[in-house]
Amino acid sequence: MSLRGEGEDQPAYGESDEENGVGIGIGTQGDFEFVDAQGVESTVGTGNEGEESVHVGATNCGDGNETVPEEGVVVNEGASEGRDAAGETEIVESDSEQEVEDIATNTMVDPTASWPGFHPPNIPRDELHSESDVEDDSDDLSSLDGDVLDEEHKGKRRQFVKKDYHEFNPNHDMDEPKFTPGMIFASGDVFKRAIRAYVVKHRREVKFAKNDPNRVRAVCKAHNCKWFVFASWLDDKKTFKVKSMSDEEHTCAMSFKNSFVNSKMMAEKYVNQFRANPAWNYEGMNQQLRTDTNVDAYLWQYYRAYENPYFKRLYVCLEALKCGWKAGCRPIVGLDGCFIKGHHRGKLLTAVGVDHNNQMYPIAYASVESECGETWRWFLELLGQDLGINHSHGISWVTDKHKGLIDAIAELFPKSEHRHCVKHLHNNFKVQHKELMLKQLMWAAAKSTTSQGRVNTCFNFSLIVFQCNFEQQMHVIRGENQAAYQWLAEKDPTNWTRAHMKEFPKCDMLCNNMCEAFNSAIVQARDKPVITLMEMVRNYLMSRMAKKRKELKKWNHPIGPKMMRYLKKVKLASSCCNPRFCGGKSYQVRCFDSEQYVVDLETHSCACRKWQLIGIPCMHAFSCINLMNLDVYDFVHPFYKKEAYLAAYSPIIHGINGPNMWAKTKNRPVQCPQFKKQRGRPKKARKLQSDEMRSGGENKVEEKLHCGEMQQVRSGRP
Numbered sequence: 179m180s181l182r183g184e185g186e187d188q189p190a191y192g193e194s195d196e197e198n199g200v201g202i203g204i205g206t207q208g209d210f211e212f213v214d215a216q217g218v219e220s221t222v223g224t225g226n227e228g229e230e231s232v233h234v235g236a237t238n239c240g241d242g243n244e245t246v247p248e249e250g251v252v253v254n255e256g257a258s259e260g261r262d263a264a265g266e267t268e269i270v271e272s273d274s275e276q277e278v279e280d281i282a283t284n285t286m287v288d289p290t291a292s293w294p295g296f297h298p299p300n301i302p303r304d305e306l307h308s309e310s311d312v313e314d315d316s317d318d319l320s321s322l323d324g325d326v327l328d329e330e331h332k333g334k335r336r337q338f339v340k341k342d343y344h345e346f347n348p349n350h351d352m353d354e355p356k357f358t359p360g361m362i363f364a365s366g367d368v369f370k371r372a373i374r375a376y377v378v379k380h381r382r383e384v385k386f387a388k389n390d391p392n393r394v395r396a397v398c399k400a401h402n403c404k405w406f407v408f409a410s411w412l413d414d415k416k417t418f419k420v421k422s423m424s425d426e427e428h429t430c431a432m433s434f435k436n437s438f439v440n441s442k443m444m445a446e447k448y449v450n451q452f453r454a455n456p457a458w459n460y461e462g463m464n465q466q467l468r469t470d471t472n473v474d475a476y477l478w479q480y481y482r483a484y485e486n487p488y489f490k491r492l493y494v495c496l497e498a499l500k501c502g503w504k505a506g507c508r509p510i511v512g513l514d515g516c517f518i519k520g521h522h523r524g525k526l527l528t529a530v531g532v533d534h535n536n537q538m539y540p541i542a543y544a545s546v547e548s549e550c551g552e553t554w555r556w557f558l559e560l561l562g563q564d565l566g567i568n569h570s571h572g573i574s575w576v577t578d579k580h581k582g583l584i585d586a587i588a589e590l591f592p593k594s595e596h597r598h599c600v601k602h603l604h605n606n607f608k609v610q611h612k613e614l615m616l617k618q619l620m621w622a623a624a625k626s627t628t629s630q631g632r633v634n635t636c637f638n639f640s641l642i643v644f645q646c647n648f649e650q651q652m653h654v655i656r657g658e659n660q661a662a663y664q665w666l667a668e669k670d671p672t673n674w675t676r677a678h679m680k681e682f683p684k685c686d687m688l689c690n691n692m693c694e695a696f697n698s699a700i701v702q703a704r705d706k707p708v709i710t711l712m713e714m715v716r717n718y719l720m721s722r723m724a725k726k727r728k729e730l731k732k733w734n735h736p737i738g739p740k741m742m743r744y745l746k747k748v749k750l751a752s753s754c755c756n757p758r759f760c761g762g763k764s765y766q767v768r769c770f771d772s773e774q775y776v777v778d779l780e781t782h783s784c785a786c787r788k789w790q791l792i793g794i795p796c797m798h799a800f801s802c803i804n805l806m807n808l809d810v811y812d813f814v815h816p817f818y819k820k821e822a823y824l825a826a827y828s829p830i831i832h833g834i835n836g837p838n839m840w841a842k843t844k845n846r847p848v849q850c851p852q853f854k855k856q857r858g859r860p861k862k863a864r865k866l867q868s869d870e871m872r873s874g875g876e877n878k879v880e881e882k883l884h885c886g887e888m889q890q891v892r893s894g895r896p
Contacts, residue, residue, distance in 0.1 A: 240264050249361050346372060354379060357407050363418040366394055367410050374438045381432040394418070400430035439473045453845075459817055489851045493557065495542035496562045498723060498829035501540050503565065506825035508529045508817050510683040511559075511565075512540065512576040512692035513583060515549040517703040520853045525549040526704065526711075527557045530692040533726075535738030538692040540719060541565070543709055547851065551582030558590050570594035575681045576690045578602040589733050595680045599690040600624045608757040613660045619658065620666065623651035624688055627678040627787040648677035677793060682859060683819050684793035694851040708851070710839075720831040730820065736811045737818045739795065745810065748800050755801035765805075767798040782813060793817055 261412035344361045348368055355372040363369040370386070371398045376385045382405075388395035393410040407423045444467065451458055451466070453799050468474060511531050513853045518524040525546050531539040542561050546553040567573055575585050578599050600621070607620060626648040648671070656663035672678040697704075703714035737740050754770045763779040773783040782789060788796040793815025795803060803810050816822055848872055 345724040361420045403430035493544040498831045502826040506822035510574040514698040554586040599687040681790040686791040751797040752800040765802040
């Protein structure tokens with residue numbers, strides 16, 4: 179085969195076949211046909227005798243001179259040694275041969291691509307010679323010449339796999355959308371966006387004949403045009419799929435007035451231009467729009483597209499709170515949302531931690547339009563970046579049962595511990611089970627600190643409440659009410675029981691009281707406009723940080739006042755424990771209620787798990803510490819020490835100047851959030867549960883009112 183000399187140039191073949199005018203076809207014998215931009219026609223395939231052959235013919239070289247090889251180029255290779263039937267190989271010197279080789283080596287052929295209008299012939303396998311078939315599983319089509327074919331691929335057949343569908347990628351396919359039968363879209367909104375982009379690109383008038391969450395049908399508005407595309411929802415794949423479409427393209431004329439070219443479309447398309455050049459006038463935008471879509475915009479559409487943006491969301495995480503939480507707080511965060519009760523309604527999402535004195539430690543907050551999965555996912559993404567949560571193993575979340583929040587945590591922090599507020603869980607539980615005994619049994623099961631143990635049915639109810647065994651508590655609930663037991667058994671115990679909690683947060687809180695306390699502290703700010711609301715919250719947090727630093731100077735003990743009160747209760751309860759020394763730092767403690775536990779002072783552990791859960795010695799461990807005359811503060815976790823408390827509250831939230839001294843920007847002013855007035859009288863007070871306390875200290879208990887004359891009974895409130 180001829181080789182190109184050193185002075186000869188390589189033919190310029192690009193990566194794309196369409197750019198260089200290379201056509202590809204397949205003959206009836208399974209041959210490939212190449213037609214390059216210069217008219218060179220080539221065929222590569224299997225011959226009748228099982229050889230791989232290359233046939234070249236030139237019709238026009240592009241310079242007006244017709245070139246035809248004298249006898250063409252035919253290369254026949256045997257199955258094993260590269261020889262023909264006569265045992266000889268015929269090589270004809272020709273420049274066209276090198277061009278065919280260049281085509282074969284530089285033209286990338288995608289065997290998985292679908293070729294419109296091409297239907298491969300149905301050739302039985304026995305008609306093809308098995309020795310000449312080639313199979314190449316590699317994505318690199320290096321050469322079709324048998325001389326450079328790898329030995330491992332000789333004698334195999336190349337397989338072609340054709341995709342039966344095409345996935346629409348909005349990031350790449352939205353500029354020039356094309357529709358094919360079987361194409362799938364991520365959602366119906368993406369499909370409709372693709373239809374609008376197609377209409378604007380091709381200047382056609384299209385409408386949605388059907389438009390609902392499960393099916394969308396787009397048809398041409400012209401009466402003589404039969405173009406349409408129909409897509410529907412697939413439940414098994416959770417995608418939108420093109421089920422049917424017209425075989426013909428548009429037969430109507432192009433339109434220079436398009437209903438899809440509106441102010442919303444222009445605002446989305448040219449949002450970057452508006453932000454980069456706020457002085458972009460109507461003439462400049464209209465010229466750009468005419469260049470892109472060949473459609474003129476009205477002046478009122480320009481002003482609508484240029485309309486000042488509306489406020490949507492605002493996230494705040496002060497540097498002092500962020501650094502303080504990282505420096506000394508326990509790795510547990512409560513999440514909750516509360517109403518903004520001003521004229522422009524919305525929700526305030528909050529993230530609150532727990533400090534070393536078991537008090538709230540606000541971390542971040544955000545004003546959003548509503549509490550849903552999208553807003554919680556947006557809030558948690560920003561919160562995770564600020565707190566540096568690279569992996570989700572060392573963090574615990576305490577939330578209510580909001581479905582969007584549960585899904586967002588499972589998606590963003592799949593390995594983290596997720597606790598559900600038992601108070602909210604009981605509110606759902608008491609809808610079907612209102613008995614007081616079931617309420618107490620449920621809370622006793624949640625407070626149990628050990629998961630397994632002997633189930634003793636000899637205890638009465640008054641003793642069962644104070645047992646530590648979760649299985650024993652559930653056994654009592656099943657004996658009391660089978661339906662209540664089944665309701666609780668369906669819940670994951672790792673979400674609501676201390677017996678299944680992880681020990682690293684050193685916090686055994688069952689309720690999301692820290693978020694409730696923060697929402698109550700800023701209740702006066704929640705009916706103000708957004709800027710005023712954020713300023714009032716910042717001022718409250720700035721004053722609170724300074725107040726906590728002053729309180730730290732009054733501490734008389736290495737731990738906080740609340741923890742000291744807790745230790746006094748533990749000391750009093752330890753009087754009913756009888757410790758026995760086992761050896762080393764191990765002890766056996768027997769209580770007056772015949773319960774017996776093993777305590778290890780070296781590992782700071784007790785069989786009841788209370789010490790491991792909160793980091794403060796339980797009554798069993800306290801009795802052992804008193805027996806050895808040791809200092810109890812040495813066995814308290816560092817999370818509760820004064821040094822950690824100072825590290826959390828030492829950062830300062832600095833003051834800022836008033837609005838009249840704020841810097842002026844060239845950005846367009848942000849309008850108030852869009853507000854949809856609700857029906858009826860606006861409500862500011864939250865609906866209380868039947869067992870919640872009113873502001874006056876009374877429970878919300880309904881009583882029956884009797885009419886003295888008619889003796890009728892109706893329900894009312896005291």
